[in-house]
Amino acid sequence: MPGAPARTQPLILITTSTEPHRDTLLRDDTLTGRNYAQAVVAAGGVPLLAPTVDPATAAAYAAAADGLLLSGGVDVDPAEFGAQPEPGLGRVDAERDAFELAVYRAFRQAGKPVLGICRGIQLVNVAQGGTLHQHLPVVPRMLQHEQHDPTGAPLHPVRLEPDSLLARALGRDALRTNSYHHQGIDRLGPGLRAVGRTADGLVEAVEGLDGGFLLALQWHPEMSWRAYPDHHLPFRLLLDAVRAGD
Numbered sequence: 278m279p280g281a282p283a284r285t286q287p288l289i290l291i292t293t294s295t296e297p298h299r300d301t302l303l304r305d306d307t308l309t310g311r312n313y314a315q316a317v318v319a320a321g322g323v324p325l326l327a328p329t330v331d332p333a334t335a336a337a338y339a340a341a342a343d344g345l346l347l348s349g350g351v352d353v354d355p356a357e358f359g360a361q362p363e364p365g366l367g368r369v370d371a372e373r374d375a376f377e378l379a380v381y382r383a384f385r386q387a388g389k390p391v392l393g394i395c396r397g398i399q400l401v402n403v404a405q406g407g408t409l410h411q412h413l414p415v416v417p418r419m420l421q422h423e424q425h426d427p428t429g430a431p432l433h434p435v436r437l438e439p440d441s442l443l444a445r446a447l448g449r450d451a452l453r454t455n456s457y458h459h460q461g462i463d464r465l466g467p468g469l470r471a472v473g474r475t476a477d478g479l480v481e482a483v484e485g486l487d488g489g490f491l492l493a494l495q496w497h498p499e500m501s502w503r504a505y506p507d508h509h510l511p512f513r514l515l516l517d518a519v520r521a522g523d
């Protein structure tokens with residue numbers, strides 16, 4: 278009997294959104310942008326999409342996959358960081374919050390690399406005990422972070438800490454990024470380091486302080502990596518970290 282085929286490429290678990298879909302068959306659709314998966318493949322990984330299910334599955338996912346990508350999506354429920362809903366709060370998904378918090382903790386506990394994108398940086402910050410601005414347009418002196426152009430082209434510069442993973446990989450301390458968010462980090466969670474900010478002071482990139490690979494970004498590199506090759510770096514850094522951990 279032949280054995281199981283050897284695994285040669287790392288598996289990256291990608292979290293997803295749930296969209297009600299009840300016009301034909303009764304079902305809730307699991308979906309996210311295919312561009313996350315394509316960016317993972319281009320970095321040498323194999324994507325696995327995780328539907329939002331019982332958080333009790335988190336440990337099994339962390340055992341099965343080599344790294345985690347927390348994707349973009351709806352707002353984190355302010356109840357998760359001890360706040361009441363404020364005007365401007367968008368749609369929330371408490372089931373997704375619970376699932377992603379459990380999956381995040383399971384991957385971190387297993388020492389496996391984590392990359393957070395957009396909602397992902399917010400989820401990571403909340404998981405670490407931080408808080409969020411629920412609606413940036415009502416925060417004084419914020420830039421416009423809700424980009425209307427849907428192409429993913431860069432909109433604002435992000436100033437990077439010179440010794441951050443991204444700055445070292447780029448060889449410079451600034452990167453222009455796109456911006457499709459109306460929430461952002463307010464109080465930074467313990468265990469995180471702010472490594473990128475826009476001119477208004479908003480934290481747009483964080484790393485973990487404990488040595489395990491944890492990188493989270495407020496922008497959407499999965500939208501821009503084809504046209505702007507520097508934006509593929511976060512995915513390459515994730516896969517490099519996975520391979521270094523083997």
Ligand code: MN
Nearest residue numbers: 422455456495
């Ligand atoms: Mn922004």
